[in-house]
Amino acid sequence: xxxxxxxxxxxxxxxxxxxxxxxxxxxxxxxxxxxxxxxxxxxxxxxxxxxxxxxxxxxxxxxxxxxxxxxxxxxxxxxxxxxxxxxxxxxxxxxxxxxxxxxxxxxxxxxxxxxxxxxxxxxxxxxxxxxxxxxxxxxxxxxxxxxxxxxxxxxxxxxxxxxxxxxxxxxxxxxxxxxxxxxxxxxxxxxx
Ligand code: GLN
Numbered sequence: 001x002x003x004x005x006x007x008x009x010x011x012x013x014x015x016x017x018x019x020x021x022x023x024x025x026x027x028x029x030x031x032x033x034x035x036x037x038x039x040x041x042x043x044x045x046x047x048x049x050x051x052x053x054x055x056x057x058x059x060x061x062x063x064x065x066x067x068x069x070x071x072x073x074x075x076x077x078x079x080x081x082x083x084x085x086x087x088x089x090x091x092x093x094x095x096x097x098x099x100x101x102x103x104x105x106x107x108x109x110x111x112x113x114x115x116x117x118x119x120x121x122x123x124x125x126x127x128x129x130x131x132x133x134x135x136x137x138x139x140x141x142x143x144x145x146x147x148x149x150x151x152x153x154x155x156x157x158x159x160x161x162x163x164x165x166x167x168x169x170x171x172x173x174x175x176x177x178x179x180x181x182x183x184x185x186x187x188x189x190x191x192x
Contacts, residue, residue, distance in 0.1 A: 001025065004040070008030060075170050119131075125182075169186075
Protein backbone atom coordinates (compact mmCIF):
# COMPACT_ATOMS: atom_id res chain seq x y z
CA UNK A 1 0.00 0.00 0.00
CA UNK A 2 1.51 3.30 -1.08
CA UNK A 3 -0.19 6.59 -0.27
CA UNK A 4 0.90 9.90 -1.77
CA UNK A 5 0.47 13.28 -0.15
CA UNK A 6 0.01 16.37 -2.32
CA UNK A 7 3.00 18.45 -1.29
CA UNK A 8 2.42 21.82 -2.97
CA UNK A 9 1.56 23.80 0.16
CA UNK A 10 0.11 23.22 3.62
CA UNK A 11 0.70 20.56 6.27
CA UNK A 12 1.70 17.63 4.07
CA UNK A 13 4.63 16.70 6.35
CA UNK A 14 2.20 15.95 9.21
CA UNK A 15 0.20 13.58 6.98
CA UNK A 16 3.38 11.79 5.94
CA UNK A 17 4.38 11.32 9.54
CA UNK A 18 0.92 9.91 10.44
CA UNK A 19 1.15 7.46 7.53
CA UNK A 20 4.59 6.34 8.67
CA UNK A 21 3.20 5.67 12.14
CA UNK A 22 0.80 3.13 10.66
CA UNK A 23 3.50 1.61 8.43
CA UNK A 24 2.19 2.82 5.07
CA UNK A 25 4.61 3.60 2.23
CA UNK A 26 4.44 7.27 1.37
CA UNK A 27 5.44 9.66 -1.40
CA UNK A 28 5.31 13.43 -1.81
CA UNK A 29 3.40 14.47 -4.93
CA UNK A 30 4.46 17.66 -6.71
CA UNK A 31 4.36 16.59 -10.35
CA UNK A 32 2.06 14.32 -12.39
CA UNK A 33 4.71 11.57 -12.59
CA UNK A 34 4.72 11.29 -8.79
CA UNK A 35 1.21 9.78 -8.96
CA UNK A 36 2.54 6.62 -10.63
CA UNK A 37 2.16 3.53 -8.51
CA UNK A 38 0.10 5.16 -5.76
CA UNK A 39 -2.99 3.49 -4.27
CA UNK A 40 -4.36 6.69 -2.79
CA UNK A 41 -3.68 10.39 -2.34
CA UNK A 42 -4.14 12.73 0.60
CA UNK A 43 -4.58 16.46 -0.04
CA UNK A 44 -3.61 18.42 3.08
CA UNK A 45 -4.92 21.48 4.84
CA UNK A 46 -3.40 24.84 3.95
CA UNK A 47 -4.80 27.49 1.65
CA UNK A 48 -7.05 26.10 -1.06
CA UNK A 49 -6.51 29.02 -3.47
CA UNK A 50 -2.74 28.53 -3.29
CA UNK A 51 -2.98 24.75 -3.66
CA UNK A 52 -5.27 25.19 -6.70
CA UNK A 53 -3.04 27.76 -8.39
CA UNK A 54 0.08 25.63 -7.86
CA UNK A 55 -1.72 22.51 -9.11
CA UNK A 56 -2.56 24.41 -12.31
CA UNK A 57 1.00 25.68 -12.65
CA UNK A 58 2.47 22.17 -12.30
CA UNK A 59 0.02 20.60 -14.77
CA UNK A 60 -1.62 18.51 -12.05
CA UNK A 61 -5.31 19.29 -12.58
CA UNK A 62 -6.16 16.68 -15.22
CA UNK A 63 -3.79 13.99 -13.86
CA UNK A 64 -5.40 14.38 -10.41
CA UNK A 65 -8.92 14.09 -11.86
CA UNK A 66 -7.86 11.02 -13.82
CA UNK A 67 -6.24 9.50 -10.71
CA UNK A 68 -9.44 10.07 -8.73
CA UNK A 69 -11.55 8.14 -11.23
CA UNK A 70 -10.05 4.85 -10.09
CA UNK A 71 -8.30 5.56 -6.80
CA UNK A 72 -8.88 6.92 -3.33
CA UNK A 73 -8.49 10.62 -2.55
CA UNK A 74 -8.89 12.25 0.85
CA UNK A 75 -9.01 16.01 1.30
CA UNK A 76 -8.55 17.54 4.75
CA UNK A 77 -9.76 21.13 5.18
CA UNK A 78 -8.27 23.08 2.22
CA UNK A 79 -7.84 19.68 0.52
CA UNK A 80 -11.57 19.00 0.95
CA UNK A 81 -12.35 22.36 -0.65
CA UNK A 82 -10.06 21.50 -3.59
CA UNK A 83 -11.75 18.08 -3.99
CA UNK A 84 -15.29 19.47 -4.08
CA UNK A 85 -17.62 20.24 -6.98
CA UNK A 86 -18.87 23.60 -5.80
CA UNK A 87 -17.77 26.30 -3.39
CA UNK A 88 -19.93 29.13 -4.73
CA UNK A 89 -16.96 31.18 -5.94
CA UNK A 90 -14.32 31.06 -8.60
CA UNK A 91 -11.03 29.30 -7.82
CA UNK A 92 -9.35 26.18 -9.23
CA UNK A 93 -11.11 23.00 -8.02
CA UNK A 94 -10.78 19.35 -8.98
CA UNK A 95 -14.57 19.25 -8.96
CA UNK A 96 -14.73 15.52 -8.20
CA UNK A 97 -16.78 15.05 -5.05
CA UNK A 98 -20.49 15.82 -4.97
CA UNK A 99 -20.33 18.19 -2.04
CA UNK A 100 -21.02 21.90 -1.79
CA UNK A 101 -18.52 23.53 0.56
CA UNK A 102 -18.35 26.93 2.22
CA UNK A 103 -14.87 28.21 3.03
CA UNK A 104 -14.00 29.77 6.39
CA UNK A 105 -17.49 28.92 7.62
CA UNK A 106 -16.63 29.39 11.30
CA UNK A 107 -14.95 32.75 10.91
CA UNK A 108 -11.34 33.77 11.33
CA UNK A 109 -8.24 32.12 12.77
CA UNK A 110 -9.30 33.08 16.31
CA UNK A 111 -12.54 31.14 15.83
CA UNK A 112 -10.66 27.87 15.39
CA UNK A 113 -11.83 25.18 17.82
CA UNK A 114 -11.66 21.52 18.83
CA UNK A 115 -14.53 19.14 19.60
CA UNK A 116 -15.31 15.45 20.09
CA UNK A 117 -17.29 13.72 17.35
CA UNK A 118 -18.99 10.35 17.35
CA UNK A 119 -18.26 8.87 13.95
CA UNK A 120 -19.92 5.45 13.66
CA UNK A 121 -18.25 4.52 10.37
CA UNK A 122 -14.81 5.28 11.75
CA UNK A 123 -15.37 3.39 15.00
CA UNK A 124 -16.72 0.41 13.08
CA UNK A 125 -13.81 0.40 10.61
CA UNK A 126 -11.22 0.56 13.39
CA UNK A 127 -13.01 -1.59 15.98
CA UNK A 128 -12.98 1.24 18.54
CA UNK A 129 -15.64 2.97 20.63
CA UNK A 130 -14.21 6.27 21.80
CA UNK A 131 -15.14 9.58 20.13
CA UNK A 132 -12.86 11.29 17.67
CA UNK A 133 -11.22 14.54 18.78
CA UNK A 134 -11.41 16.90 15.80
CA UNK A 135 -9.34 20.06 15.26
CA UNK A 136 -10.91 22.84 13.15
CA UNK A 137 -8.68 25.65 11.83
CA UNK A 138 -10.41 28.27 9.68
CA UNK A 139 -12.42 25.32 8.59
CA UNK A 140 -14.94 24.93 5.82
CA UNK A 141 -18.30 23.21 6.28
CA UNK A 142 -19.97 20.87 3.86
CA UNK A 143 -23.18 22.76 3.16
CA UNK A 144 -24.86 20.01 1.19
CA UNK A 145 -24.18 16.63 -0.37
CA UNK A 146 -25.63 14.98 -3.45
CA UNK A 147 -25.19 11.86 -5.57
CA UNK A 148 -23.87 8.91 -3.60
CA UNK A 149 -22.25 10.95 -0.84
CA UNK A 150 -22.61 9.55 2.67
CA UNK A 151 -22.42 11.94 5.62
CA UNK A 152 -19.91 10.59 8.16
CA UNK A 153 -19.92 13.30 10.80
CA UNK A 154 -21.85 16.40 11.77
CA UNK A 155 -21.64 18.90 14.61
CA UNK A 156 -24.41 19.01 17.22
CA UNK A 157 -26.23 21.68 15.23
CA UNK A 158 -26.25 19.41 12.17
CA UNK A 159 -23.51 21.08 10.13
CA UNK A 160 -21.68 18.42 8.11
CA UNK A 161 -17.93 18.09 8.68
CA UNK A 162 -17.01 14.73 7.13
CA UNK A 163 -18.35 12.85 4.11
CA UNK A 164 -17.50 9.93 1.86
CA UNK A 165 -18.33 9.15 -1.75
CA UNK A 166 -17.00 5.75 -2.74
CA UNK A 167 -13.21 6.05 -2.44
CA UNK A 168 -13.30 9.80 -1.84
CA UNK A 169 -13.22 11.28 1.62
CA UNK A 170 -13.60 14.89 2.78
CA UNK A 171 -13.04 16.19 6.31
CA UNK A 172 -13.35 19.82 7.45
CA UNK A 173 -10.95 19.09 10.28
CA UNK A 174 -7.30 18.00 10.58
CA UNK A 175 -6.65 14.38 11.67
CA UNK A 176 -2.96 14.91 10.86
CA UNK A 177 -2.66 17.37 13.76
CA UNK A 178 -3.71 14.85 16.41
CA UNK A 179 -2.14 11.64 17.66
CA UNK A 180 -5.21 9.59 16.65
CA UNK A 181 -4.36 7.55 13.55
CA UNK A 182 -7.87 6.16 13.02
CA UNK A 183 -8.78 8.40 10.08
CA UNK A 184 -5.58 7.48 8.27
CA UNK A 185 -6.33 3.79 8.90
CA UNK A 186 -9.86 4.31 7.59
CA UNK A 187 -8.51 5.99 4.45
CA UNK A 188 -6.15 3.10 3.82
CA UNK A 189 -9.11 0.72 4.01
CA UNK A 190 -10.81 2.82 1.28
CA UNK A 191 -7.64 2.74 -0.84
CA UNK A 192 -7.21 -1.03 -0.71
N1 GLN B 1 -9.31 28.54 5.20
C1 GLN B 1 -8.55 27.70 4.31
C2 GLN B 1 -9.11 27.74 2.88
O1 GLN B 1 -10.13 28.28 2.68
C3 GLN B 1 -8.52 26.27 4.82
C4 GLN B 1 -7.87 26.22 6.16
C5 GLN B 1 -7.18 24.94 6.47
O2 GLN B 1 -6.89 24.12 5.60
N2 GLN B 1 -6.89 24.76 7.74
O3 GLN B 1 -8.51 27.24 2.01
